[in-house]
Amino acid sequence: MFNFLRPLALLCVLGSPIPLLAQQSTTPPQAANLPALKAEAVAEIDKMQTLTQQMVDQIFSFSELGFQEVETSRYLTALLEKNGFQVERGIAGIPTAWLATYGSGKPVVAFITDVDCIPRASQKPGVAYHDPIVEGAPGHGEGHNSGMAVNIVAALALKKMMAEHHIAGTIKIFPGIAEELVGTKAFYVRAGLFKDVDIVLGSHVWDKFYTSYAMGNGEWSGLVSIQYFFHGKAAHAAARPWEGRSALDAVELMDTGWDFRREHLRPAQRSHRVIINGGDQPNVVPSEAAVWYYFRELDYQHIKENYDLGNMMAESAAKMTGTTVDHHLIGSAWPIYFNKVIAEDQQKNIEAVGMPQWSDDDQKLAKALQRDIGAKEDGLRTKVEPLEEPAKNPTGGGSDDVGDISWNVPMVYLMYPANIPNMPGHSWPNAVSMATPIAHKGSIAGAKVQAMTALDVLLQPQLVAQAWDYFRNVQTKDVHYESFLSPDDKPAIDMNKEKMEKFRPELKKYYYDPTKYKTYLDQLGIKYPTIKAAQ
Numbered sequence: 001m002f003n004f005l006r007p008l009a010l011l012c013v014l015g016s017p018i019p020l021l022a023q024q025s026t027t028p029p030q031a032a033n034l035p036a037l038k039a040e041a042v043a044e045i046d047k048m049q050t051l052t053q054q055m056v057d058q059i060f061s062f063s064e065l066g067f068q069e070v071e072t073s074r075y076l077t078a079l080l081e082k083n084g085f086q087v088e089r090g091i092a093g094i095p096t097a098w099l100a101t102y103g104s105g106k107p108v109v110a111f112i113t114d115v116d117c118i119p120r121a122s123q124k125p126g127v128a129y130h131d132p133i134v135e136g137a138p139g140h141g142e143g144h145n146s147g148m149a150v151n152i153v154a155a156l157a158l159k160k161m162m163a164e165h166h167i168a169g170t171i172k173i174f175p176g177i178a179e180e181l182v183g184t185k186a187f188y189v190r191a192g193l194f195k196d197v198d199i200v201l202g203s204h205v206w207d208k209f210y211t212s213y214a215m216g217n218g219e220w221s222g223l224v225s226i227q228y229f230f231h232g233k234a235a236h237a238a239a240r241p242w243e244g245r246s247a248l249d250a251v252e253l254m255d256t257g258w259d260f261r262r263e264h265l266r267p268a269q270r271s272h273r274v275i276i277n278g279g280d281q282p283n284v285v286p287s288e289a290a291v292w293y294y295f296r297e298l299d300y301q302h303i304k305e306n307y308d309l310g311n312m313m314a315e316s317a318a319k320m321t322g323t324t325v326d327h328h329l330i331g332s333a334w335p336i337y338f339n340k341v342i343a344e345d346q347q348k349n350i351e352a353v354g355m356p357q358w359s360d361d362d363q364k365l366a367k368a369l370q371r372d373i374g375a376k377e378d379g380l381r382t383k384v385e386p387l388e389e390p391a392k393n394p395t396g397g398g399s400d401d402v403g404d405i406s407w408n409v410p411m412v413y414l415m416y417p418a419n420i421p422n423m424p425g426h427s428w429p430n431a432v433s434m435a436t437p438i439a440h441k442g443s444i445a446g447a448k449v450q451a452m453t454a455l456d457v458l459l460q461p462q463l464v465a466q467a468w469d470y471f472r473n474v475q476t477k478d479v480h481y482e483s484f485l486s487p488d489d490k491p492a493i494d495m496n497k498e499k500m501e502k503f504r505p506e507l508k509k510y511y512y513d514p515t516k517y518k519t520y521l522d523q524l525g526i527k528y529p530t531i532k533a534a535q
């Protein structure tokens with residue numbers, strides 16, 4: 001740990017005392033063997049193909065919505081404890097969240113990836129048409145069931161190598177709880193969970209193998225997700241309507257106001273809503289009604305402006321209708337911003353690992369599904385992508401609450417190829433590949449890149465220093481993180497409770513049992529791939 005063999009001239013921390021940074025600012029001797037160590041990590045990961053397949057399939061079968069990832073978290077924390085990680089449960093006041101740690105001292109490398117699924121996306125894996133496991137139930141129609149295999153398999157390989165080769169440092173593993181609600185990362189940050197972390201290596205399922213930096217392809221927005229609850233007064237809607245005050249009227253007036261105002265907002269904004277309570281029956285003036293809004297924009301200032309505008313419209317609608325309103329923040333996310341230095345390093349590892357070898361059956365499934373949903377029929381990708389340059393004119397698009405982390409610590413997001421291209425996202429087609437050899441192979445490829453990049457971080461202090469230099473002097477030079485959370489905001493831990501309670505008993509019948517079946521496809525009796533006869 002204290003091998004001061006090659007003090008780095010580059011790392012002159014101007015005017016500040018050096019001793020505390022000494023561990024980090026000295027290149028460990030093992031760095032000379034980095035290529036051999038990476039080859040060893042890859043070999044270790046190849047030995048864990050069965051574990052990878054089991055984790056991917058197991059979490060797929062649990063199919064748990066955000067904040068209700070009870071079985072998933074129980075399974076993962078038990079697995080990590082069995083493998084020598086220390087686990088802290090219930091972090092940041094979120095019952096299904098946890099933190100697993102191995103090792104000690106600097107540098108601290110954190111892995112993060114999501115675990116929650118999508119409402120109504122239940123789907124039999126390996127079947128190239130809509131065929132739910134449980135009709136109407138949640139399912140992994142985004143592919144979040146694969147990320148933990150990527151990160152944990154990488155971490156297990158690293159742990160073994162850190163012990164054998166006396167590599168100093170700490171590995172932390174976080175779950176992305178309720179990512180589909182962008183519901184937790186701002187709370188993780190508020191709880192100080194990233195204060196001692198040097199580099200964050202996130203991973204996310206995709207149909208491409210790539211990484212990016214800054215705002216990436218520009219198709220990302222930040223957002224505030226907020227529910228407005230209007231309270232009026234019930235009355236007989238025909239006999240005495242003048243005595244009532246309709247909460248539903250307020251919802252409709254707010255929506256109308258927002259729709260008119262939308263024309264005069266910046267083109268980059270995206271906003272949408274669902275009415276979560278529209279009253280009970282027409283002959284009762286609705287005393288309660290509620291609407292749920294997402295306000296998206298490209299930067300903090302514009303998100304905040306639209307959030308304030310939404311709040312003003314809610315208040316105004318309440319005034320117009322003689323009702324009252326209160327709010328409940330469900331989630332928030334800063335726009336993502338990834339670290340250029342680590343992304344460039346990660347890119348080399350992506351290129352070294354390369355795409356998985358897809359079988360004819362993998363391609364057959366991909367093309368049949370593309371055909372079935374009327375998408376472009378070009379099968380699975382066979383080449384890794386070049387490093388994505390940041391878009392000059394960002395358009396905005398989806399959001400991910402890792403954005404908040406990325407403004408607090410240098411972070412990259414590895415997109416690994418475990419899904420089929422040209423899918424609609426957030427629905428059953430995106431679940432089809434997610435417990436098949438496509439997801440298993442894609443996750444193995446992702447794990448290799450995670451482990452290789454972590455070795456680069458653990459053994460090259462100059463890389464960490466350069467990443468922080470970019471973070472401090474480029475990324476956050478003029479932009480300073482400010483949370484969307486008010487001190488009173490709490491994680492929305494009761495979300496999805498009823499939906500899970502409704503479907504869990506039925507889903508339980510289909511939980512994957514690796515002691516009886518080699519794969520989940522075997523357990524479900526699915527021939528791989530299953531394609532419509534007429535095709």
Ligand SMILES: [Zn+2]
Pocket residue numbers: 114142144179204
């Ligand atoms: Zn996601």
